[in-house]
Amino acid sequence: MKTLQFRVTGDLEAHEPPEARGLTRSGVRLLVGDGAEVSHRRFEELPDILRPGDVLVVNTSATMPAAVPVVGADLALHFSTESPGGLWLVELRAVAEKATKPYTGGVVGLRLALPGGGAATLVQPYSRGRLWVASIYPGRFGSVLEYLEVFGAPIRYGYVSRPWPLRYYQTVFGTEPGSAEMPSASRPFTDRVVTRLVSAGVQFAPVLLHTGVASPEAHERPYPERFQVADTTARVVNTARAAGGRVVAVGTTAVRALESAADEDGVVRAASGWTDLIVTPERGVLxxxxxxxxxxxPEASHVDMLVAVAGEELLAQCYQEALAERYLWHEFGDVNLLLR
Structure with a gap:
């Protein structure tokens, strides 16, 4: 999107969770773009913004402690996505001063020793030497997820200057571990906000999509991810739209899951498996x-999806306002509600 031209400077980055800035989870700022109108609110005001009959589609994927140090080297392995057949997509990163940075020294057959007797062997490159298909040996543990629960930590990039426990990377909706990085649009929700939304007549519809790594240096196009849309969710969404309610996806992962289950008429049906759908302005949303x-x-691949939902003009207006009013970026930052 050519109209989005800026650089996220350090003062626009959220360096720690809002709880460490004296806020509650729901106390972050909310920039609302509704049609041609842009307004500045707090996330806890969401029940006053949505209408009875609207549906919030939420991702129930929980965050894995997906970062593991490599034994005997200044490297870390980021577990991204479990592939069919038991292999994993992983990213090898060099340990930097505050967090990690890209590492391009991986070669086919390289065996990486991991804590607790675990190991990873690079099988083949997946994309530009950044992501690898790897075979994982989880030591004495029965699965990779069990191994990560003991030896893993949340993935953290350089703009977050210190480690935070895994609970800071979980959302109120997360029930099934599988995401390498937090479905962060859901983070501001609290039990109280959910209760107020339900009391206001807003419905919730769960989907599942396990999201992979989204390293800030690469901005790669999305790759196949595991998803599930249940029949009950399809019924809630279809009924709401037929009655004039709006379907609002919480996060780009929820968009990808729901759109993967929609036919050309926008009717959603139960679906599951692996989705390689990329939502673009040309494809649109259904x-x-x-x-x-x-x-x-501005260079992030997700921007194409935002344009597909909101249109270029409204999105550009929102980002102009966000920059002028010093909204915060990244997983611990502020949020943007886009309504068509």
Whole structure:
């Protein structure tokens, strides 16, 4: 999107969770773009913004402690996505001063020793030497997820200057571990906000999509991810749209899951498996009327999806306001509600 031209400077980055800045989870700022109108609110005001009959589609994927140090080297392995057949997509990163940085020294057959007797062997490159298909040996543990629960830590990039426990990377909706990085648009929700939304007549519809790594240096196009849309969710969404309600996806992961289950008429049906769908302005959206999301860098692949939902003009207006009013970027930052 050519109209988005800026650089996210350090003062626009959220360096720690809002709880460490004296806020509650729901106390972050909310920039609302509704049609041609842009307004500045707090996330806890969301029940006053949505209408009875609207549906929030939420991702129930929980965050894995997906970062593991490599034994005997200044390297870390980021577990991204479990592939069919038991292999994993992983990213090898060099340990930097505050966090990690890209590492391009991987070669086919390289065996990486991991804590607790675990190991990873690079099988083949997946994309530009950054992501690898790897075979994982989880030591004495029965699965990779069990191994990560003991030896893993949340993935952290350089703009977050210190480690935070895994609970800071979980959302109120997360029930099934599988995401390498937090579905962060859901982070501001609390039990109280959910209760107020339900009391206001807003419905919730769960989907599942395990999201892989999204390293800030690469901005790669999305790759196949595991998803599930249940029949009950399809019924809630279809009924709401037929009655004039809006379907608002909470996060780009929820958009990808729901749109993967929609036919060309926008009717959603139960679906599961692996989705390679990439939502672009040319493709458009079929089942989604709005999106709650964080703020993205102009070169990020997610921007195409935002344009598909909101249109170029409204999105550019929102980002102009966000920059002028010093909204915060990244997983611990502020959020943007886009309504068509």
């Amino acid at each position: 089942a989604v009327d709005g999106l709650l999301t964080g703020f993205h860098e």
